[in-house]
Amino acid sequence: MAEQKQKVTDEQLKQYLPDLPSGPLDIYRKQASFDWRRMKLAYDNLNTLKLKNDIWKFMESNPLFKHTEATRVLDDERHITTKRMYTYYNEKFLGFEKIIEDPQAFQAESEALFMFDSSFAVKVSLTFRMFSNAIQGNGQSHHYHLLEAAEKAKIGGCFALTEVSHGSNAKGMRTTATYLPEKRQFVMHSPDFEAAKFWVGSLGKCATHAIVYAMLVSKGKNHGLHTFVVPIRDPTTLKPYPGVIVGDIGEKIGLNGVDNGFVMFNNYHLPKEAALDKLGGVDDNGDYKTPFRDPSKRFGAALGILSGGRVHITAISTYYLQKAIVIAIRYSAVRKQFGPENAAEETPVLEYQQQQIRLFPYLAAVYAMKIFSVWLSTVHINMTIKNLSGSSDNSAAALGMELHALSSAVKPLFGWTSRDGIQNCREACGGHGYLKASAIGDLRNDNDANCTYEGENSLLLQQTSNWLLNVWARRDKLSPEDSPLGSLNFLQDADALLKEKCPWTTTEEFMEPKNLIHTYKWLTAYMLKSTAETVHKLRSQGKDNFTAKNESQALQAVTLSVVYGENYVLNHFYKTALEQEDVNCRQALLNLVSLYGAFLLEKHLGTLYIGGYLWGAAGAGLRAALLAGCARLRGDALALVDSLAPPDFCLKSILGAADGQAYKHIQSSVMTYPGAMSRPEWWRDVVYWESYAPSKL
Template identity: 70%
Template sequence: MYKCDKLCKTYRYIRQCNTNIAKSSILLSNMTSSTKSMTDEELKQYFPDFPSGPLDVYRKNASFDWRKIKMAYESASTIKLKHDIWKFMESNPLFQHSERDLSLDEIRHINVKRMYAIFNENFIPYERIVEDPRLYQAKTEALFMYDSSLSVKISLTFRMFANTIQAIGGPHHYHFVEDVQQGKIGGCFALTEVAHGSNAKGMRTTATYCPETKQFIMHTDDFEAAKFWVGSLGQCATHAIVYAMLISKGKNHGLHTFVVPIRDPQTLKPYPGVVVGDIGKKVGLNGVDNGFVIFNKYAIPKENALDKLGGVDDNGDYKTPFKDPSKRFGASLGALSGGRVHITSISTNYLQKAIVIALRYSAVRRQFGPEGEPETPVLEYQMQQVRLLPHLASTFALRIFCTWFSEMHIKMTVDSLFGNLKNAAELGVEVHALSSASKPVCAWAARDGIQTCREACGGHGYLDAARIGELRNDNDANCTYEGENSLLLQQASNWLLAIWPRRHSLRPEDSILGSLNFLENVDEYLKKTCQLKTVDEFIEPTNIIQIYRWLTAYVLKTSYEKVAELKSLGKDNLQARNESQAYYAATLSVVYGENFILNHFYNTAAQFPDAACRAVLLRLVALYGVCLVEKHLATLYIGGHFSDQQGAQVRAGAVRLCAALAPDAVALADALAPPDFCLRSVLGASDGQAYKHIQNAVMTSPGALTRPSWWKDVVHWRDYVQAKL
């Protein structure tokens, strides 16, 4: 074992600047700390004019500067970092895209080589992340825009492994962080089992403490208890963060975390007592080698338990700094939430690329039009606008929220590392609830948006070269991993339902993030009905926010009453919760997440310094909010908040906002777009030359213009049929 004082250089640096970091608490406002802007000249340096072409007519008539609006979710440092990463990739032969389909083994191989190439560049040393947490998110986004498997692979192998140790480990674990930062080992995160996923408390992998040897004995009773879907474990990882039931002196102390060596770093062969393998080809993300592991009474040192929040002493007696066991679990939820926080942004990255492709192509694709005049771009048609522009508004809302959420979580992790995190348990629970709600909201928004983009591109959207199908397949995992979405909604609603009875006595620490602000004077507010009458009133962002505040409070109140009613009929807690999901608790979690995202989007837009950009951002806020309200019209009428023709006014508002945003749609897509090298879409290239790119893709496709090797089978079979006739 390494001694506690054998820290890596990163930790020595962090300890030196600990005093400065301690002076700043977690950032919980709507604006981030990395707000340094860029001059017009600097922005143009990083984002030069696009090639002239079919998209010029939209770009020249945009009401705002597409470069400036990037600063709603970017900073000077993040823009420079992404630029550096993309330029490195574009100039490196290893990152050139293959013209042929690769085998599964080739996909895995090239992804690992690219991972280590990025790792060796060390674009952002850890100390820079401490100083500017936005950089972590920016690097992830830059990699995702190039290839999602690459970003996931890097995150699992290095970041998630190290972050978990930093969050819930101690100084005697830092040698693992040093080793992974130096590339000596590769990590992974093993929580899910074959028969258990979202129900963490039902996990069956055990870690039984043996005081005589001062070891934990890891064991898997059967295949159903095997750790499964573990990213990077299938072929590469040498160490795993394993969640197992800690058993000592015959007592099960619940789920705890351990650093477990899996393979010899020099040979990649598994250690005795470990059965590890790959789970095979998946629907998408095949550059990530997901695996399984089974332990057969496999011994690890006691020191490998990540015991910052609780563990056993040498004699096997359980110790924890928390008097209340629920506090220990609450504090651990903050660390467990990292994956879900990350996935909110992953989903948004997929949607971001899809909406860019669909909008650029919709501005190029022409169909029908007045007699004797040029055909009309399909973007001008109301149906195309109403299909796509709500997803454009959603992309901006989610991008701005996810950037903040990721930065906040990184700051929380850093403060926890230094012991500067106040109210860790309360914050951990709120982060867990908000991530459990926002992850499904983002993943489903991406799922629905990407599918709409695919269909809105017509038949050409079905081309592999359009890249939308690939986005759809890769994003689909976000709906199930790190917690299946519907089950995650239950975790968020459980917290909210427990909050309702004490809504009048909430303390500031109960909602450090402000996600419970909708409960202020809630009983009086729920008595109000919507007094809006005109379309203009319904598309005013502040009015939409008030409607959504009422909706969130109402669904919480009725969900609580539904559970209470079921219990009064003799249902136990499990039955009552189960029978109150549809139209109650599940909806509650969704609107809770949407409410927070909507408010965050509005606050960011309203504070944007550039007037032209602020105006278009507020129109996007209005469209995002109106479409959310339209989705929940039935509940607003059932609850008595809406009456008469108010629902019709909401729908009219959505149509009006889409028409108002259509002239700016291409410029907004430009603001979201990664370089063409990353987008790789024949339909979404920045020059707008979709048909030339389709022609090139078709004509250069391997085998497109050659006779198939099996041509004789066609001829001989045809001759046989003719002879029979």
């Protein structure tokens, strides 16, 4: 890939990235210090650019993918999302072989889909990926006919782990699958509504099969959670089978194109082959067999299949913020309000310091996130391919562990960064940002789910901190093999490091990426050390492990995991920036690294002081660096979002179109909204209100 990057010509880039329409944004575009097309190469390549372009061209030419002003009623939203899914899938833009050729393509396809519509993208991923992944990971050769049927879209899958009363605590699930050796069958049963599978995406209306997690019971013994592939609806009629009570869970805060559903099993009989028992299960007699010696390992491996979801969410959060920041910055460049006294024209709000500090740190963040999530996805795919092909070696376990810890930190970090960034974008657009047609509200509502599914954010962070605390205990014995991704580098010379005091005080010093990165190293090591000390103190007070862990979460373990994630992302961003061939892009990215670093660190000022790294008024220097970093970005901001922006028909925002004609788009949107200009049908209930509320006056 690196080689290919060097050879990319302007003509090639232009092929997939056409000129942007000239207009009121030109004045900012001209100020950019770099070429917005070339900037794409920080996280894209010609192959991914082409793929996205092909997908978008297809969508744009298809009437099913046309935008309508008014929100559809729930059922219509599900309907069109489903039709879009099949229509898109049918085109087979990205087969397995192409992913092997260029793993980055996986993320590019996902970006193309999410940029258009998140429900649509989620449906595609649930129906055609998650189901098959689970079978590939847990199933055996006699299950492979299901893969083929799914591949041909003759059946549709879904993934049913969560129950009404148990989500995070998977071990508490109460759905049972009891083996009957005389019939070679399992009986699947939900004891009550609280044990109903719930939240299952695509189960509400469409799925014909579900991957169900249930307690495997045989010969009176509960062997823990296992996966089963369970027929739910007849693929030829979409009618549920007897013994299955299935329904839709109704409206959600967002993602309403996805039919999340619930299902209860009423002594539902399944052939023995329903068990996806590669990692463990019963033989015909009902005796339990597993290739693992330690059964808890089996559970871990079975859940490990879920890590792909977490990796994907780091990318999904990024897409949402990416769209929001494009909208807010383009609009801020054309929205003029106030200005110096006696000025001929008002000032674009992008010029105001307060507007900049609300937006620019998130612009920097989105570049960091983009670069990181593309990379993480590639790492994950390469790992999966290795595992599937059986060519994984000893180092695979360490990599799997580190990837688990890292993604468990970064998924929450990105979900929350997008949450806060999108909200800032919303507010920064003033009143018009509150129009549904600004598109920011939906981004917020859809991203919200990222903070919860695939592991509730706060709980995921426990996974990371638990791992880090274990690492800390054996830090003297660590070798590079323990950290193939290098996320533990901050532990190098930790003891000496923690004795350091910050040598920097000036704005310039705090703008230097190297210094910020060094400070982060200190911060990460300090958070780990102090969290370990807190846990230790609580234990030595006689508290049990559960209590000690619980009482060291807030402001300690949770922050530790976040800081560990931030530290890695920042380092990775810096490294990638330095690697850029193009000198202008490199410098622009380094400015973003500086701003992102100062922005992150400023949130931890208190800790830097408490831990003794900062002293006196040095923190003021860091704050000044944050402000100066924002100011420096002013001229580049527009080109930076042009580079991130999807085509207008994907962005679907009246404020963020590439032509900068926000007011014209507001007018046209408002005027075409159904019924906007007509008297309401119910006008009589205004004029003759006394007819239904008899006057007492």
